[in-house]
Amino acid sequence: DVKVTQSSRYLVKRTGEKVFLECVQDMDHENMFWYRQDPGLGLRLIYFSYDVKMKEKGDIPEGYSVSREKKERFSLILESASTNQTSMYLCASSLSGSSGNTIYFGEGSWLTVV
Amino acid sequence: AQSVTQLGSHVSVSEGALVLLRCNYSSSVPPYLFWYVQYPNQGLQLLLKYTSAATLVKGINDFEAEFKKSETSFHLTKPSAHMSDAAEYFCAVSDQGRNTGKLIFGQGTTLQVKP
Numbered sequence: 001d002v003k004v005t006q007s008s009r010y011l012v013k014r015t016g017e018k019v020f021l022e023c024v025q026d027m028d029h030e031n032m033f034w035y036r037q038d039p040g041l042g043l044r045l046i047y048f049s050y051d052v053k054m055k056e057k058g059d060i061p062e063g064y065s066v067s068r069e070k071k072e073r074f075s076l077i078l079e080s081a082s083t084n085q086t087s088m089y090l091c092a093s094s095l096s097g098s099s100g101n102t103i104y105f106g107e108g109s110w111l112t113v114v
Numbered sequence: 115a116q117s118v119t120q121l122g123s124h125v126s127v128s129e130g131a132l133v134l135l136r137c138n139y140s141s142s143v144p145p146y147l148f149w150y151v152q153y154p155n156q157g158l159q160l161l162l163k164y165t166s167a168a169t170l171v172k173g174i175n176d177f178e179a180e181f182k183k184s185e186t187s188f189h190l191t192k193p194s195a196h197m198s199d200a201a202e203y204f205c206a207v208s209d210q211g212r213n214t215g216k217l218i219f220g221q222g223t224t225l226q227v228k229p
Contacts, residue, residue, distance in 0.1 A: 004157070031214075040221055040222075041221060042220055042222050043158075043206075048215075090157055090158065092158075098165075098215075099216070100146040100163065102160050102163065103148075105158040106157050107157040
């Protein structure tokens with residue numbers, strides 16, 4: 001069965017802290033994604049990666065960075081957390097080759113910045 | 115640019131009634147279209163997807179959707195709602211041409227099922 005695992009389900013961080021959100025997939029997928037989910041806004045793409053060490057900005061990359069040193073792991077980094085980054089963060093992965101391939105999601109990480 | 119509009123942020127139906135969740139898309143190239151469901155405190159799960167084969171697509175839990183190019187729509191239906199269908203539903207579009215795998219999501223529709 002496919003599995004995308006987000007290591008932290010619930011986090012509370014202070015303003016200005018550096019925050020790491022970790023994601024691991026066990027399906028040997030080339031593509032990995034970080035989305036942010038907010039009520040009334042749906043899901044918005046922060047960053048995605050189509051190969052190890054490769055990344056592209058999504059629609060809302062400001063205030064975030066990512067790291068992909070291994071194929072199975074994709075990390076989202078908040079360099080200096082701010083209260084407007086309080087949100088649900090969803091990691092996802094898919095096979096490359098077609099935009100019709102299913103994207104599989106993790107269970108999400110709820111981040112509160114105080 | 116591609117976009118997705120889900121009409122109605124909140125839909126309420128009685129148990130056993132027809133479920134209809136509306137989705138319209140905008141795309142200058144042939145799209146792939148997806149419906150995902152999110153149960154409380156969980157990630158998103160694929161319900162069904164259109165990838166340019168049959169225009170009527172059947173998914174899990176008796177959901178189906180019809181791709182109508184002339185109306186740029188991909189509405190989700192289910193003949194008879196169950197209490198367990200209460201969740202948030204997202205319509206999404208991707209670009210057939212670019213093969214990046216990126217999805218553009220609608221704002222989501224929360225489905226309430228009343229006993």
